[in-house]
Amino acid sequence: MTSSIIRGKYVITRALGRHTAQIIENGAILQRGGRIEEISDFVALAAKYPNLPVIGTGNHVVMPGFVNGHHHVGLTPVQLGSPDMPLELWFATRMVTREVDPYLDTLYSAFEMIASGVTTVQHIHGWVPGDLPKIEHAANEVIRGYEAIGMRVSYCYALRDQNHLVYGPNDAFTASVPDDIKPALQRHFGRFQLGAADLVQLFEQLRKTHHGKSRVRLQLAPANLHWCSDAALELLAETSARHDVPMHMHLLETPYQKEYAKRRGGGTAVDYLAKFGLLNSRLTLGHGVWLSEGDIECLAGNGVHVCHNCSSNFRLRSGIAPLNRLEEKGVNVAIGIDEAGINDDRDMLQEMRMVLRAHRTPGMGDDVPGMGQVLRMATAGGALTTPYGSEIGTLTPGMAADLVMINWSQISFPYLDEETPVLDAVLQRAKTQGVNTVMVEGEILYQDGKFTRIDQSAMLHELAGRLRRPLNAEELERRNLAHLILPHVRAFYKDYFNPADHVPHYRQSSRF
Ligand SMILES: [Zn+2]
Structure with missing residues (x-):
């Protein structure tokens, strides 16, 4: 060099x-x-x-260079026919997603990220149907995309070993829908076979394949509390400690998730993670919109990081994260564009302005995001949530x-x-x-x-050409299923929580 x-x-x-x-x-x-x-x-x-x-x-x-601390896909859900909805309904509409070549898909969003100054991405991959070899192939294709364009990537494959559609078991939900939908729903659930032990095998195999590369590193991702069994949480906590690698986990994105944690463990989602020894500086929580005051104290005391996905929280009606409280308590916070920002693209300059503006509570105190704070979040703060740690994020x-x-x-x-x-x-x-x-x-x-x-230009034309083919039988079945299942998903969450139990931070005080 x-x-x-x-x-x-x-x-x-x-x-x-x-x-x-x-x-x-x-x-x-x-x-x-x-x-x-x-x-x-x-x-x-x-x-x-x-x-x-x-x-x-x-x-x-x-x-x-900026760090996009939370990223999933190239073509956006809107581009693929899945409109913005409240998160729990959006999971159902996401079923319409097409099979997109992972290498070209990765390049598509890498073009946008790099053109807005992003040099490192936390890529949280997921929802690849099939067995371990198929998933490993897709993972390597994503990584090949970043290597081809030269971007720095921290890659993880998100583990989901239960509750693939709603915050309850697949079998029980299938039993609750009309008989004519059941076969397609069962086939949909059958597509996702990766268990926790397979995930660890995938992680260790990818680590070997990409060992010694300066721009590719691996980490772990329990996808979210509802998506992970206790056995999975235990295994991933142990694997993270054994390899000393970071983990990135969606948590408390919506009040429904807060309620889910209460039903599962009697306390908060953060309380639940504590039982598995997950609360340490290797862990980053994606979103964290519905953290309680006690949760925030606990994260601060244990060096847990948060990744703030501001646009995504607005788009999917998740709420406004308690960024000002996190900053006040000294929790390190990264910025993630998630699927796509407010302009349906991956523009980090725009996302930094979202973070700067979304938390400007009325008043005159010094508790709203500052310019230095937002710069830190988008650079060194994000870096600390990846395996690159303090090797990137400042020019020193x-x-x-x-x-x-x-x-x-x-x-x-x-x-x-x-x-x-x-x-x-x-x-x-x-x-x-x-x-x-x-x-x-x-x-x-x-x-x-x-x-x-x-x-x-050649890559974008290649991508457009591949997507000109008609939908295959499986894509058509899923598209149909997404429409048919939506009212049943909506019914599952009817009266799921009492709004009086889950008052957002911005209604509790002026410090959101
Ligand atoms: Zn996400």
Whole structure:
């Protein structure tokens, strides 16, 4: 790998506090072999290393590459015919999903992520039908997509060993639906055969296959409390400890999930995880919208991370996460775009603004998200929820040279008051069209609207061509089943919880 000097009008190296970042004006970064060696004034660095190529003209903001802390798929549910609905109903409408080539699907969203400055993704894969070899093949195809484009990935396959459609056993739910729907529903449940022991085998096999790769790492994912049996939770807790690898788990996304935990264990979902020794700094909880005050204290005390999926929570009517309380208590929080952001794409700059704006409670206290906080969440905070830990997320010597360069003129032209802080201007005004260069490990993956390793247009045409084929028999059956099953899923959740028992944070106090 080569060496280079990356030059910026402003080099934002890292968040310093909730409101500020360290910024070097007319700065530059020296990277060798993908690692940052020095950061200083551009003129001094260029004089010291006159033979090194210089990337950038001095008209860019250089900042750490972003970490999308929670990602699943390429083509979005809307693109695949599944409309936004309350989460528990949406699980049923998601059945319409088509069989999309995992390699091309991965590239599709990687194009969007990279073009918005994302250099690392937490890919939480799932719902692959079939047995272990089929799932392992699909997993490797997803990873091959990231390797082809050059992006850094933390990959996990989400384990679901029970309750595949509603928050109750598959058999009992099947028994509750009309006889003419039963065979198709049974065939649907029969597609998902992966058990907890298989999952551990998959994880260990993938770890061997991708051992020693600097841009591919593996971790574990119990999909959510309702999807995992006690035996599965026990096995994954033990596997995470044995390999010292992180875990990412959806939790408390909706009040229905809060109620489910109460029915299963008598306490909160966090109380339930504690029984299995899962509450430690290896665990990240995706969503966490319905955490109680006690849960938040418990996460803070045990170093558990949260991944905030702001757009997704709005789109699927999950609620507003207690981000301000999490921040106040010192819980590390990442940002995840989940299936897709508010514009049905994977735009991290937009998602950062969602996080910045969604928690601005009325009042004058310093308890709403700050610019430094949002930068930290999208970079170093996200990194801590992946196996890359503190190797990425800031631009400091010793760290990986993963960075994004944004045109300052896109942010500041035709006018920007000189007293507007640079960080504030970047977070509020930078758009994807201003993203000029994206680099991972010192390698340019994207520049001037073009991907350096992959022909984006050819890949998109290939994807479009493959999806021009008519739906196959199984896809048609699932599409039909999704429509037929919806009223029964709705009926399952009728009066599932008493709203008085589950008052959202933003109604309890002004601190959401
Ligand atoms: Zn998710």
